[in-house]
Amino acid sequence: MTNQTTVPQGNLLRPACVLALISLLGFGLSYSLLATGIGNGLFPEQASGNLIERNGVVIGSQWVAQPFSSPGYFRARQSAASYDPMAMAGSNLARSNPALRQRIDEQRAAIASQEGLEPGAVPGDLLTQSGGGLDPHISPQAAQIQVARVARERGMSPGEVQTLVGAYTEGRQWGLFGEPRVNVLLLNLALDKAHSR
Structure with missing residues (x-):
């Protein structure tokens, strides 16, 4: 025992x-x-959210997308979260979902009409929503198709606007990761600074 x-x-x-x-x-x-x-x-700066101020008032963050509805501004990607950081999320719709396909088709037709393009020329990032719903970047192709509209609305030459797009096009992260991209908020602020509407 x-x-x-x-x-x-x-x-x-x-x-x-x-x-x-x-x-x-x-x-x-x-x-x-x-x-x-x-x-x-x-x-x-990064820890505080890379906040951007104008006249002492915070107008946004370099890392959070904002909606721009005026035709004199470049437009960001669509947001399933309505650009609300407290509700950030993707749409959660599968590629095969008819509602997603319908929304993309409607968005493609609207953008093509507004920019004077064939529907097939609209870049995919202007049709889809980012995973978090707050992606502040668009592809250089998405910026390129908006140059003529922005220049016309602001009374600028397309060359002037194109120069700003080139200046605000970022390369791959460390030359290896991701794709070239354009920060929409920074580009729109540069447009405001270069040519008041």
């Missing part, structure tokens, strides 16, 4: 509570504060 020692239940509660407290404070609070402090110290 073996001699077994039983531990009273009350003696197990104290180490469990201590471990829970250490985990909560050590890994929950301390790690979060440390990571936030390092992020703010090394990358202060």
Whole structure:
């Protein structure tokens, strides 16, 4: 017969509570504060959201898309979240969903009519929504098809607008990742600065 020692239940509660407290404070609070402090110290602009101010008022973030409805502005991608950072999400519709196909067909026809293009010439990123619904970039092709409209509405030459598009076209990340892209908000702000409407 073996001699077994039983531990009273009350003696197990104290180490469990201590471990829970250490985990909560050590890994929950301390790690979060440390990571936030390092992020703010090394990358202060990025950590605060790369906010853009005009006349002392925050008008947007470099990393969050905004809707532009005036014909004198470049338009961003569609947003399933209505450009609301608190509700960011994709549409969650499968490629085979008839509602998605109908929305894309309607969007293609509207853009083609507005830009004076054949429907097949409309770039896909102007027809689809980004996964988070807040992608601030469009492809250079999507910017290119809007140059004539923006130039006409602002009374600028297409060459002037095209120069700004080129200046605000970003290359691949570190020359390897992703695709060339244009930040719509930064481009529109540059247009405002170059030529007041």
